[in-house]
Amino acid sequence: MKAVIPAAGLGTRLLPATKAQPKEMLPVYDKPTIHYVVEEALKAGIDDIMIVTGRNKRSIEDYFDKSHELEYTLQKAGKDRDLKKVRKITDLADICYVRQKDLKGLGDAVLAAERHVGDEPFAVLLGDSIVKCNSCTGHLVDVFEKYQKSTIAIREVPNEQVNKYGIISGSEIDDDIYKISKLVEKPEIGQAPTNLAIAGRYVLTPDIFDKIKETEAGFNDEVQLTDAISKLDEVYGVNYHGKVFNIENRIGWLTSSIDFALDDDEFKDDLIEYMKTFMD
Numbered sequence: 001m002k003a004v005i006p007a008a009g010l011g012t013r014l015l016p017a018t019k020a021q022p023k024e025m026l027p028v029y030d031k032p033t034i035h036y037v038v039e040e041a042l043k044a045g046i047d048d049i050m051i052v053t054g055r056n057k058r059s060i061e062d063y064f065d066k067s068h069e070l071e072y073t074l075q076k077a078g079k080d081r082d083l084k085k086v087r088k089i090t091d092l093a094d095i096c097y098v099r100q101k102d103l104k105g106l107g108d109a110v111l112a113a114e115r116h117v118g119d120e121p122f123a124v125l126l127g128d129s130i131v132k133c134n135s136c137t138g139h140l141v142d143v144f145e146k147y148q149k150s151t152i153a154i155r156e157v158p159n160e161q162v163n164k165y166g167i168i169s170g171s172e173i174d175d176d177i178y179k180i181s182k183l184v185e186k187p188e189i190g191q192a193p194t195n196l197a198i199a200g201r202y203v204l205t206p207d208i209f210d211k212i213k214e215t216e217a218g219f220n221d222e223v224q225l226t227d228a229i230s231k232l233d234e235v236y237g238v239n240y241h242g243k244v245f246n247i248e249n250r251i252g253w254l255t256s257s258i259d260f261a262l263d264d265d266e267f268k269d270d271l272i273e274y275m276k277t278f279m280d
């Protein structure tokens with residue numbers, strides 16, 4: 001299976017930090033956001049990855065490419081540990097790139113990968129969303145293999161936040177597995193069918209490409225992937241209970257860095273002591 005990582009958005013909610021730096025390259029603790037996303041695909045057993053980029057996103061390609069000058073400098077300085085880290089990034093996966101020429105929404109970004117994907121099922125992982133702990137995508141792949149139908153990750157969100165997400169409704173047919181009957185992109189508060197939100201991870205059948213082509217621009221005058229998925233004959237949802245960090249706004253970015261930093265025993269105690277100074 002191949003993976004598609006859409007990473008073409010402008011990141012306007014994080015300006016000015018994203019004026020010349022892709023939001024997917026903003027560091028979450030000690031790695032760029034998109035590094036975590038690629039690692040999740042690898043945990044799911046997927047190492048053929050296409051990243052959908054746009055203008056001013058060249059740093060993503062540079063990050064996963066070989067850096068001869070940096071490696072030479074580290075090797076000459078005897079910094080073997082750092083050299084090993086840099087080389088590991090280059091060897092992570094087989095990554096290729098395509099540009100979304102016009103920013104017409106997530107559906108259009110996924111459509112840009114059609115030639116690379118072909119007529120096989122594929123995974124989609126949003127490039128500005130980090131799912132922590134177990135491989136959410138790996139779980140989706142397992143469920144997809146059982147039902148052989150498009151499968152998406154969902155999670156419960158507070159009722160007052162449903163207007164920020166694609167929302168689903170359906171019937172629970174197994175533990176945390178839903179047969180979806182309806183999908184709505186960013187419904188008004190009070191009009192959402194449930195509080196189960198799409199979590200930015202998908203395994204889709206290739207017929208999604210035809211559905212995207214049939215889908216007119218919707219919310220925010222963009223071609224919404226949610227609208228295209230709703231046209232499929234059968235879709236399943238997997239309720240994921242792990243942490244999901246959306247690196248598309250300041251609070252999501254800040255809390256994600258703190259959360260990952262607290263996993264590092266070298267700095268954990270110092271960070272906790274620093275945070276306590278704000279509680280006095």
